[in-house]
Amino acid sequence: MIQFYLLSVFYLVFSALILLVDSYRRKLSFMLKAKSAIRENIKRLNLYFLAGIVISMGELFLPIHPGPVIAGDLIPAVFVLFMAFFFRILYSERNRERSDAYLAGKKQKLRKLGFICLYIALIHFLFPSIVLL
Numbered sequence: 001m002i003q004f005y006l007l008s009v010f011y012l013v014f015s016a017l018i019l020l021v022d023s024y025r026r027k028l029s030f031m032l033k034a035k036s037a038i039r040e041n042i043k044r045l046n047l048y049f050l051a052g053i054v055i056s057m058g059e060l061f062l063p064i065h066p067g068p069v070i071a072g073d074l075i076p077a078v079f080v081l082f083m084a085f086f087f088r089i090l091y092s093e094r095n096r097e098r099s100d101a102y103l104a105g106k107k108q109k110l111r112k113l114g115f116i117c118l119y120i121a122l123i124h125f126l127f128p129s130i131v132l133l
Contacts, residue, residue, distance in 0.1 A: 004058035005128055008076050011055050012121035015083040019114035022107055039091045052084025064128050076124045083117065 018038065021031045038044050059077035 002064065004055060004062055005064055005073075005124075007051075007055045008059050008073075008080050009121050009125045011052060011080050012076065012083070012117050012124070015087070016114045016117035016121065018087070019110050019117065023111045023114075038087065045088065045091050049084050049088040052080050052087075056081040056084070073124065076120055079117065079120050 014034075017028060017031045018035050021028045021035050025032075038048055056077045059073055059080065063073055
C-alpha cells in the first residue's frame with residue numbers, strides 16, 4: 001500500500017535527522033525537541049518503536065504494485081526495523097549511561113549511519129516501483 005511506502009520514507013528521514021542532529025546541531029536545531037522527546041519520554045520511545053515495527057511489516061507484506069507479495073521492498077523495510085530497534089536499545093531507561101558513553105565516542109559512526117539512512121530513503125522515494133533487493 002502507498003501509505004506504508006510514504007510512512008517508511010518519513011520514518012527513515014526522521015530517524016536520519018535524529019542521528020545527524022548531534023553532528024549538525026546548528027542546521028538541524030529544529031530536531032532538538034523531537035530528539036529529546038523521544039529520548040526522555042519512555043511512552044514516546046515505545047510508540048516510535050512500535051510504529052517502526054508496524055511500518056516495516058506493512059512494507060514487507062503490502063508492497064507497492066510491482067513488488068512481490070512476500071519480499072516487498074526488503075532493504076527499506078529491514079532498515080526501518082533496524083532503526084526502530086536501534087533507538088529502542090540506545091535510548092532505553094536502563095542503558096542511559098551506556099548510551100551517553102556510546103554517543104560520545106561514536107559520533108562519526110552515527111553520522112555515517114544517518115547518511116546511509118537518508119540515502120536509502122532517497123532511493124526508496126525516487127524509485128517507488130523498483131523492488132530493492
